[in-house]
Amino acid sequence: MRACVRAVIATLLAVVPLRAQAACHVTRGGAETLIRATILLPDRTLDPGEVRVDARGRIACVGARCAASPAATRITCDDAVLSPGFINTHDHLDFDDTPPRPDHGERFAHRHEWRKGLDGHRALADFTPNRNPLSLSWTELRFLLGGTTATVGERMAPGLLRNLDFAEGLEGLSITPVTYDIFPLDDSAGIMRTRDCNYGPHPATRASVARGGAFLAHVAEGRDEAARNEFRCESSTSYDTSPQPGGGGTSHDWLMPQATLIHAVALTPADLDRVAARGARLVWSPRSNLSLYGTTMDVLGARARGIPVALGSDWLPSGSMNLNRELSCARQYDHDHLHDAIDDTSLWRMVTSDAARVAGAEHEIGSIAPGLQADLVLFDDPHHAGVHTVVRAGPQDMLLVMRGGRVVLGRAALIAALSDRCERFDAATQTYALCPEAGQATIAAMQAYAAGHALYPLAFDAAPPNEPACRTTP
Helix, strand or coil: CHHHHHHHHHHHHHHCCEEEECCEEEECCCCCEEEEEEEECCCCEEEEEEEEECCCCEEEEEECCCCCCCCCEEEEEEEEEEEECEEECCECHHHCCCCCCCCCCCCCCEHHHHHHCCCCCCCCCCCCCCCCHHHHHHHHHHHHHCCEEEECCCCCCCCCCEECCCHHHCCCCCCCCCEEECCCCCCCCCCCCCCCECCCCCCCCHHHHHCCCCEEEEECCECCHHHHHHHHHHECCCCCCCCCCCCCECCCECCCCCEEEEECCCCCHHHHHHHHHCCCEEEECHHHHHHHHCCCCCHHHHHHCCCCEEECCECCCCCCCCHHHHHHHHHHHHHHHCCCCCCHHHHHHHCCHHHHHHCCCCCCCCCCCCCCECCEEEEECCCCCCHHHHCCCCHHHEEEEEECCEEEEEEHHHHHHHCCCCEEEEECCEEEEECCCCCCCCHHHHHHHHHHCCCCCCCCCCCCCCCCCCCCCC
């Protein structure tokens, strides 16, 4: 008898519109999905508009109206905005089990000063990478709650985000995995130079960068001459022509369209001219830069030269807990120091279309356009503020996340109207549901690990406690 009742209920759910959440009505149907909401397109906003996702998980139609089969699943959200999923182009997932470091006011001129305790500075805590899949999954879930669907994160967990720097993490994307190089000068031992390129024996070269896909590397992370010297050694074949015994020692020029410089704090206007001339890109991580070095990249100079700039959260110890908080820092820095020169649309592109370009994935993700993968996020938008809402959104505003057309995560009530197989959980004051995928850790396993290892929470209703500073300092 109970089985019969469940069958009747399932049939009704498939054909009767449900009030699943304050902003949305759902009609459950087949694999094709039609979404009606405010739609953020690369060049305009449709309010309202429709997006049809085909059974393969690709966007088949975008417009004021899209024809769909009678059996399609329909999601109508009159007071919500649909954005491409965010792309976090710079993080270190295996260090995101470490909470934000206490800020004692100390600022550094070069990353090796805090890494190794050089130049009279004390080394920061000896961060140890945690590569446990449950720890990595917890961090990826934190990102997913804010609307991030892809990342470049040095490590990966299966079944949550697209991990763009791992072939096994692309989740069906037709791209070459990103090469992510933390020490392109082979200088992890703490080597700092100012007038030559006598770093490690195995630096990145033009040939090594050219034979791969997108190449993302930490360059000029700091504000002194030693930080700028890194750029000289990576953008010129004539700066240092004297090899070291055992390898290395000469400068290389690997600036090219697939190359991206992460941080780039020490770059001068002349350096930015060279980046622009070579068609290279940048990743901006303002919170981590400001909390460690008291300053950050010349983002206005980069934008004035037409250099694509993406945003990255860096890591939890000195950066942001997710891209939403990194957007918050970028907005604050823009207001406090740049006189609101960067508009909301530009910030949004830094985590969507420009981020996709940086990762070499712009033909697959990063925009809402026919033929692209349906990596989409719905945010609550009762005032129809569109992109203004999205760049200020947090997990509390997220309604639904899709990756490749598959429902991954969302508010529990909305997910219940779409699927019967998803796991409910609470974060901050909201209840969500995560839909499982092969190889993915369960919510129960992630929660148990997080509790047992005192991992940083998934979400907060306000600014996170002890969040690293987002202000300039001497």
